[in-house]
Amino acid sequence: MQFMKGNIMVFEETGKRLTSEEREIPALRSGEVLIKNLYTTICGSDLHTFAGLRKEKTPTVLGHEIVGRIVAIDKNHPGIDMAGNTLAIGDLVTWAIFCSAPQENWLSKGMPQKSEDLFKYGHAQITTEDVFHGGLSEYCMLKEHTCILKVPDDLPLPIAATINCALATVAGAIRLAGPLEGKNILITGLGLLGNIAAAMSKVAGAKEIIAVDVITDRLEGSRAFGAGFAYSSLEEANLREILANHKIDIVFDMSGSPDAIELGIESLGIGGIAVWAGAVFKTRKIGIDAEQVIRKLITIKGLHNYNFGDLQYALNFIAEQHQHFPFSTVVSKEFPLEEAQEAFEYAMQHRPLRVGIKLNP
Numbered sequence: 425m426q427f428m429k430g431n432i433m434v435f436e437e438t439g440k441r442l443t444s445e446e447r448e449i450p451a452l453r454s455g456e457v458l459i460k461n462l463y464t465t466i467c468g469s470d471l472h473t474f475a476g477l478r479k480e481k482t483p484t485v486l487g488h489e490i491v492g493r494i495v496a497i498d499k500n501h502p503g504i505d506m507a508g509n510t511l512a513i514g515d516l517v518t519w520a521i522f523c524s525a526p527q528e529n530w531l532s533k534g535m536p537q538k539s540e541d542l543f544k545y546g547h548a549q550i551t552t553e554d555v556f557h558g559g560l561s562e563y564c565m566l567k568e569h570t571c572i573l574k575v576p577d578d579l580p581l582p583i584a585a586t587i588n589c590a591l592a593t594v595a596g597a598i599r600l601a602g603p604l605e606g607k608n609i610l611i612t613g614l615g616l617l618g619n620i621a622a623a624m625s626k627v628a629g630a631k632e633i634i635a636v637d638v639i640t641d642r643l644e645g646s647r648a649f650g651a652g653f654a655y656s657s658l659e660e661a662n663l664r665e666i667l668a669n670h671k672i673d674i675v676f677d678m679s680g681s682p683d684a685i686e687l688g689i690e691s692l693g694i695g696g697i698a699v700w701a702g703a704v705f706k707t708r709k710i711g712i713d714a715e716q717v718i719r720k721l722i723t724i725k726g727l728h729n730y731n732f733g734d735l736q737y738a739l740n741f742i743a744e745q746h747q748h749f750p751f752s753t754v755v756s757k758e759f760p761l762e763e764a765q766e767a768f769e770y771a772m773q774h775r776p777l778r779v780g781i782k783l784n785p
């Protein structure tokens with residue numbers, strides 16, 4: 425074990441090229457699991473870090489939407505995943521992007537993502553002993569108490585990679601929204617999260633699914649993910665009126681745009697629920713008419729990351745539904761690990777739903 429080596433792509437600062445380094449893989453510590461990463465998709469927050477819109481402690485290994493196979497399991501690991509399945513060498517797995525001590529307070533409150541001393545894969549600093557913790561790496565060492573789930577072998581890797589961030593986050597948003605059957609849903613921001621929200625809403629029995637974005641191409645794409653109506657917020661002059669006629673019950677904001685968030689709140693009908701998951705970067709403060717929120721009995725909920733139930737929901741959803749929606753088109757271009765720099769540049773320039781890093785062929 426201690427003689428194995430693996431390549432990582434190191435991010436140091438915005439504007440500086442990612443550099444390839446070969447590092448020795450340390451022996452597993454108590455309860456750890458070693459993963460050979462097979463596929464990583466570059467998430468919006470990776471792009472934010474790359475572009476300098478958010479700060480991580482560097483040097484770091486970016487990439488947290490990862491899927492891989494188990495290479496080794498420490499003898500102190502319980503040997504089962506969160507669903508109780510036995511784990512073995514060679515199993516395809518996904519895992520929560522964060523982990524914490526099992527006695528953590530926030531765990532029992534259903535908000536494990538807010539635990540003290542949280543460790544986040546793809547967001548951690550490289551230290552002498554701790555190197556393999558991101559997706560731009562051939563291996564990932566899963567820390568003790570990481571929530572792992574076995575992934576069906578027939579799920580295509582580029583789709584499986586998105587389970588532990590995009591899919592699980594939207595699963596959390598769907599949970600917060602409550603039952604969707606017969607409801608009219610507005611989704612603002614049709615990146616990957618918005619499209620997943622459309623697909624999950626459709627499967628959950630929503631009545632009307634309405635997509636709003638500034639990018640026309642994205643709106644077109646959203647129809648195949650279940651949106652029955654798609655409106656451009658730049659081109660539709662009477663958008664507020666149109667949305668009022670749709671009698672929106674629930675709005676998911678996946679854009680983080682203050683304009684879109686305000687539009688969503690104004691569009692809600694009586695008893696409406698707004699779930700915000702997009703604004704994970706600094707934006708201007710939004711303006712809300714408090715009187716309208718009160719008179720219309722509106723609820724606003726924020727979501728950051730997800731809990732373990734959401735991760736399970738995401739896995740179940742995609743295992744059952746990936747062929748019913750165009751999830752196979754989500755990754756528009758693939759790069760090998762050594763070309764991670766080019767992958768980020770491509771993603772920044774073309775803004776596809778995802779670019780993929782194919783590892784360990």
Ligand SMILES: [Zn+2]
Nearest residue numbers: 467468469589
């Ligand atoms: Zn992410």
